[in-house]
Amino acid sequence: MTNQNTKSHNLFKKVTLLHDGVENDFIKKNTIKCPHCDGIVEFDLYSSSNFNKFDKSTQQTIAKDIKGLKADSRGIDELTYKGEFVGFCTKVCSCGEHSLMIFFTFSEIQPARYISHLIGVFDADYISSI
Numbered sequence: 001m002t003n004q005n006t007k008s009h010n011l012f013k014k015v016t017l018l019h020d021g022v023e024n025d026f027i028k029k030n031t032i033k034c035p036h037c038d039g040i041v042e043f044d045l046y047s048s049s050n051f052n053k054f055d056k057s058t059q060q061t062i063a064k065d066i067k068g069l070k071a072d073s074r075g076i077d078e079l080t081y082k083g084e085f086v087g088f089c090t091k092v093c094s095c096g097e098h099s100l101m102i103f104f105t106f107s108e109i110q111p112a113r114y115i116s117h118l119i120g121v122f123d124a125d126y127i128s129s130i
Contacts, residue, residue, distance in 0.1 A: 010065040011035040011100075014122035018104060019116040034100070035121060039093030043102050045116075047089035051103065052078040058130045066103060066120045081105045081119055090124050099124035 018020055029042045052059065059079055063069040072080045082084060084105035092099050103120035 008065045009122055009126050010120045011123070012118060015068065016118040017115070018118050019114060021114065022052075023108075023114045030118075031120065032102070032121065034093035034095065034098050037093060037095050039095035039098065041067050041091050041100055041102065043082050043089045043104075045087065045106060047091075048089040048104075051086035051088055055093075058127075060122070061130050062077060062103070062122070062127070065122070069119065081117065083107065084115070084117070086119070101127050114122045 012032070012035065026084045029044045031040050031042050033039075034041050051062075054062070063079055066081070068081050069079050069086065070081075072078045072083070074083075082105075084107035086103060086105055088101055088103045090099060090101050101116070101120075101122045101124050103122070105115075105119060107115055109115050
């Protein structure tokens with residue numbers, strides 16, 4: 001019998017660059033393929049929440065499945081990805097069958113130049129069960 005607690009729940013293993021450029025281009029909807037079906041999942045910055053709004057225990061559990069998610073190096077009591085803001089949103093795929101939580105970063109790296117990475121996709125039911 002395997003220990004379920006050691007299994008990664010992140011359905012999107014590879015960190016992916018979503019955006020590198022002006023802010024307006026990122027604010028438009030981003031899309032990914034649903035990891036369970038042929039559906040599409042759309043998400044954007046405006047529909048997201050701050051990852052650090054989760055309680056500390058939930059943050060730590062999620063952080064175990066997102067490589068690079070660490071305590072902020074500036075001494076702020078928050079988790080970041082390489083110093084970048086971490087946001088998340090809950091969306092349902094276009095097939096209407098799978099509710100997912102999408103975790104991504106967003107940061108200004110130069111004046112008027114922004115970068116964003118997709119760092120995790122989880123089943124929403126798993127996150128709510130933590």
